[in-house]
Amino acid sequence: MQTKHYDVIIAGGAAAGSASAYFLTANPDFKGSVLVVEKDFSYQYCATALSAASIRHQFSTPENIAMSQFGTQFLRHFGSALAVNGERPDAAFHEGGYLFLASAAGMDVLLENHQTQKALDVDVALLTPDQLAARFPWLHTSDLAAGSLGLSGEGWLDAYGMMQGLRKKAIAQGARYIENEVIDVQRQGRRITGVILNDGTALQCGTLINTAGTGGPRLARQAGIVLPVESRKRYVFYFQCPTVIAGCPMVIDPSGAYFRPEGRGFICGISPAESNDPECFDFDVEHDLFDETLWPLLAARVPAFEAIRCTRSWAGHYDMNTLDHNVIIGAHPDIENLLFANGFSGHGMQQSPAVGRALSELVTYGKFETLDLSRMGWTRILNNNLIIEKNIV
Ligand SMILES: Cc1cc2nc3c(=O)[nH]c(=O)nc-3n(C[C@H](O)[C@H](O)[C@H](O)COP(=O)(O)OP(=O)(O)OC[C@H]3O[C@@H](n4cnc5c(N)ncnc54)[C@H](O)[C@@H]3O)c2cc1C
Structure with missing residues (x-):
């Protein structure tokens, strides 16, 4: 044949x-x-x-x-x-924006990236802590030096x-x-x-x-x-919050934790330190990561997140170029x-x-x-x- x-x-x-x-x-x-x-x-x-x-x-x-x-x-x-x-077909694209937050230590990188992005017509604005507090009243800003907010084109789907x-x-x-x-x-x-x-x-x-x-x-x-390239495990946690967090973009905290709206709740996650990120192929979820690491970081950034409840989680793998x-x-x-x-x-x-x-x-x-x-x-x-x-x- x-x-x-x-x-x-x-x-x-x-x-x-x-x-x-x-x-x-x-x-x-x-x-x-x-x-x-x-x-x-x-x-x-x-x-x-x-x-x-x-x-x-x-x-x-x-x-x-x-x-x-x-x-x-x-x-x-x-x-x-x-x-x-x-x-x-519907990819449910929602242009909710990204907000990268920086402490004083992260300002050099934020500013350097901002220059690169502006030169390439990225619709992005740098906000001072006062501007952040006015725009996102639910956000804790006193430890921040600035935030970089995508005004269009960014979001989730x-x-x-x-x-x-x-x-x-x-x-x-x-x-x-x-x-x-x-x-x-x-x-x-x-x-x-x-x-x-x-x-x-x-x-x-x-x-x-x-x-x-x-x-x-x-x-x-x-x-x-x-x-x-190696397989590196990442977790996503879904949680609900009793308080309305209006106009929430995808927020990237200086700690590396992220959260964004998803349906009636939010998803969040955080990457581990490079030294604690072995090649991995299983899909087991480390639930302590949410309770012990993520939740405290989220609640420090958004005080209303003190009252959240994690109801779902999953693991997937990055194909990481090492x-x-x-x-x-x-x-x-x-x-x-x-x-x-x-x-x-x-x-x-x-x-x-x-x-x-x-x-x-x-x-x-x-x-x-x-x-x-x-x-x-x-x-x-x-x-x-x-x-x-x-x-x-
Ligand atoms: C938790 C998590 C969060 C992420 N968040 C984002 C995000 O917010 N934004 C973003 O842009 N990206 C994100 N990514 C990364 C993104 O999901 C991947 O980079 C992207 O989906 C890769 O697509 P892919 O088609 O290359 O790989 P995959 O989606 O992994 O697909 C590879 C396919 O190849 C098949 N396959 C493998 N080996 C063989 C073989 N030998 N023969 C035939 N078929 C084979 C598999 O079954 C699989 O279906 C995230 C990833 C994870 C794990």
């Missing part, structure tokens, strides 16, 4: 993989076939479905800002652009809804999805020739795209490439036709539209056409010319 051939095989069909499939099949210059291999159609463990589903323009890296700015534009037209047979909208539109445009796992990658010299699936099926491909999230390093190893916390996008110099989009480090949901578009351009034109992401490729990793993102949440 002849081995089936696809022009593009995408391994991993969540946000990044489905965005790639969507942009490829939407491009009239791309005439090929697309197969998305996704190992779990329930998507229950993928980062996309477990994320805090928020989008911000307040980064320190210009490319991260530009990717999220495109994400915002894309989300604003999501329903009409991705309608299938007149049915408009239904990440699962976004992914499903991309997936359905990609299928309507001709992409094929199968529920299976890529368990081996076949390479001859500088080219990938195909993949082996969990049921033993062998497939040939013109290009292989690695959008396998925390499964990305394994896929890379099968092709002989070491990807500096070198500089930024995505690695594009081909490795040793292999021409294996494209990576890995190491999102906690900001990949919002970057998926830009990354999917960028990968579709690499496949179709052999280069970035719209947004130049060449600095985010393998060269910086291999030359140790890292681009450290300072605004990690």
